[in-house]
Amino acid sequence: MNIEKLLKGDKRTLARAISIVEDGDTSILRKIYQHTGHAYYVGITGPPGAGKSTIVGKLTSKLLERNKTIGIIAIDPTSPFSGGALLGDRIRMPGLATKEGVFIRSMATRGSLGGLAQATKNVALLFDAAGMDYIFVETVGVGQVELDIAEVCDTTVVALVPESGDSIQAMKAGLLEIADIIVVNKSDRDGADRIVTELRFVSELRDKSQGWEYPVIKTTAREDKGIDKLISLIDSHEEYLNNTGSFEQARRQRIKLRMQELVEDKIKNHIKKEVIKPEVMEKLVEKIYTREKDPFQSAEEITSSLF
Template structure:
């Protein structure tokens, strides 16, 4: 793995939107694609950080280099990550073959930071074998993880109520593996049964997700959980579905980058121009419809 301080500086540059770092990524992009990306999501309080910590230690036993991007809530005072996840993984920070970065959501509603994709590329370039992306845990809005991860791990916990809410919301449809954490608690069997019943109703998938009971605190079942992640990876590679997933994600990323660039151009165009204010007032007074207002702004970009 490359120098951890250089990696940290590079990710900070990505977060700040520095042009130099994106020029560097362009030159080194041919070295990406080697890391396997695992998204870890689930309701708040399900123990995602503990599961991430234990899985990383299992990978280190197998001599793998690991990058962790822990998406934390944004501090209302500094705009940075609150760092709760990083504190829980403090002992891993001393391992030279593990890189941990907490990133604030900065208002993103998809459970991910806007800079996450850039950070993934940096960690890939720096030689990680596996990259864990742990989402912020905001429930129904965490579906953005499917746009980044090769394998999505959904961490649930018994007796939370949020697990049933998540099932009803359809968020679990993105999961490739379910880990019922805190399985030593009452209700773990009931939660497993509910997930299995939900999977029985889903006849569209040609791959049935694994459902495992684990305990992060007791470090029980983590080796099996890692084996299931690797098994899912082998399935994707053998069926060529891994390439399909990455092509789909690349399409989404390109479109998002185009969208961001166009929005940036729009904001630059109207920054020193009162046209948006004028158009908005006309729309409110019903002297103009918003669609015509859109057309007038697009005309300015031509």
């Protein structure tokens, strides 16, 4: 692996690095880590079909015009980035992936959630090291948030649509809690103003001590409307984070969480492989089944060697 080429943003090297890292080899990450920390992470979440990919596509085109480089991670089975399950993907993302300065990686939602979250963070690190100015993480947020996107991103954009009940749904799904900016997309449709009013009302009810009240804006991503405004809001949020020291604080917090995850993973794997040997486990199950032993005492016995 040519680290120099990776750091220069060479697409083929980056693609190769991603596959290696996704296969669980973290040696590249150790080498590049010192070159990370420069990219700005923007999460975009919301229900399927809200227009997240369209928004990301439009944002990307605009940022490219400003000579920015963009890495996109799509964790969405219906995303045009992840192979295009839906129709019209080509139209939504015309030639973006082949452009200089853009790198798109889609992540399958299958597999364990922990695995996906780790993989996402690792790919983001590679993008970051490769010099991307922005990293967009697109994920579906529907009640069961697949990846705690706010934990990974500096700015979280929640995309909703005017359809009735969406603000209530969003609230239930916890989307409003993680939102830094709310976008009511497809505002070419009826009901956009109503949901904007509702969401602004909720925003005002929120705990003011947080300091940042999420702005609510209308977009019609397909027609490129409201995208400039969205970029300026992302900029404002970044500025807010910097001015209040929240940026550094959040990133330190992220490092702490990451450390915890990595250590826990290592310990869990060790326990699975080394501490609870399958032969021993089978015998124990039999003894516990026949009530010769109890599971609580048995767990103590196994772990006593660890502590």
